Amino acid sequence: MRVLITGAAGMIGRKLTAALLARGALGGKPISQIILHDVVATEVAAPHLAVVGDLAAPGAAVALIAHRPEVIFHLAGVVSGEAEANFDLGYRVNVDGTRALFEAIRAAGYAPRMIYASTTAVFGGPFPEEIPDDFAPTPHSSYGVQKLIGEALLADYTRRGFMDGIGLRLPTICVRPGKANRAASSFFSGIIREPLNGLPADLPVARDWLHTMASPRAAVGFFLHAAEMDLGAVGPRRNLTLPGVAVTVAEQIAALTRAAGAEVAGLIRDVPDPAVWAIVQTWPRRFAASRARALGFRAEDSFDQIVQAYIEDDLRKG
């Protein structure tokens, strides 16, 4: 079985690739080749394949799908802050790239499993205290709109039988290893990661702000589960809001303190950023995620577990 990962050079893409290489199989079927696609170069040993390109460029998606991957993890995308700053780039990558990929699959005439990385940023306020699964998505960001369009396409291409798709609305992934990125949510990771690495970290929002998060380890688990589960059980509503841990920034910092001490947590500085605060306030805080839980998607139970996952998976390996 061939597996394709778009956006493979990204953080989740790299962790997912490592997990697939370690397992060597999906749903009991041996993986013969993993194809890693990204706009930046990735490296992988034969028989696996790394392809550099822009999915929205003419012919790019068709060439990729000519490999006939049976499972596709479509992670490629421009993140929220960048999509807001660059309107054209966001639509080109997040909408045109996704549509080109889906169209290439339709043209190829086989129906692979498509696991699509969506986001809880499809929701826009005003919100109820907890967002139910059937709450209408009305995004307040171009990123959210672009991901929502991908969800709508995924549902239609699946209903038509062109693919067997599932969209995963990821909560904020935390703790992200490496450097800060242009997602407005980047600080949720930064305030844990930087202090654990002995560095100061800026906190741009209020400490009582509540937000839902899951670890990169949980995210990889979501994608693997989506690749192996019985999609018939999902029914026609193929875009799922995934579970996470809902905590305030203060509770994040308390968990960091428990794991690493007050001195480490003291490296966090309150530096309000009106631009980030304006975006973050439009985001949902807490989700029911009832359908995803019933379908076997599992996140952490506490933010302490999220800190621990970072220490085990990234800090000690860094």
Added chain:
Amino acid sequence: MRVLITGAAGMIGRKLTAALLARGALGGKPISQIILHDVVATEVAAPHLAVVGDLAAPGAAVALIAHRPEVIFHLAGVVSGEAEANFDLGYRVNVDGTRALFEAIRAAGYAPRMIYASTTAVFGGPFPEEIPDDFAPTPHSSYGVQKLIGEALLADYTRRGFMDGIGLRLPTICVRPGKANRAASSFFSGIIREPLNGLPADLPVARDWLHTMASPRAAVGFFLHAAEMDLGAVGPRRNLTLPGVAVTVAEQIAALTRAAGAEVAGLIRDVPDPAVWAIVQTWPRRFAASRARALGFRAEDSFDQIVQAYIEDDLRKG
């Protein structure tokens, strides 16, 4: 003030044009020119202008927007049955055409009022008994998905300040004058229109099927209200589910009987059509439409009024 109508040759487009010509003004401002756009030829006297073309064709939308219409009624679209039968055509017209129009407006750099014809077919079951305004749209048709994508674009282009948009989720429009069209909902009009014209009519669904409808007269009223109202009162959720009359097919027939007698109503023949029934069953039945009602959108109060509107506006003029 210039006004643009896309899909102007369609039934609502023609009635809206007639209403605008009769009023001569919108929101107290005189209309200097109405530009009628459609893929088929329309006729209108100078100073008004009829343009034939395909919005998705290169340059077409830019040429239209070069007239700088202050108010745009975007009615152009491929209907549900046709979008289901022809996947490429539906996406080209309903998605690419809409995006080309919005992009031309963004490029022109002024922010006209955009009134977008959407549909209650954005909703897909399972449904609650009455669909609230914040119920998640999960369409079960390509038409519904395409209209939903247009809604998402409209919301983002409005939030960005590129246009001042409002999306109107029209209930089924009934009684449509003229011939049956390829919309799967066509029979809801046919069973009233054909008998009133002395012709037999096929009823493809069960008589206890409940559906929400508004007259063409009400639809024109929706569009005029959307063109004149204070859009600031709508807030960021710019796509509204509009009100209508929720009645069973049997209640439709009872209203026809009251208006024209049992002999006329006897021209309806039960001819089950599994293809139409399959589509219709995926549609919502009853809506709260609370926000639209609060914002002053008005439909009929009974199906008798809908029958009467047809008799007054179309049958006697036919």
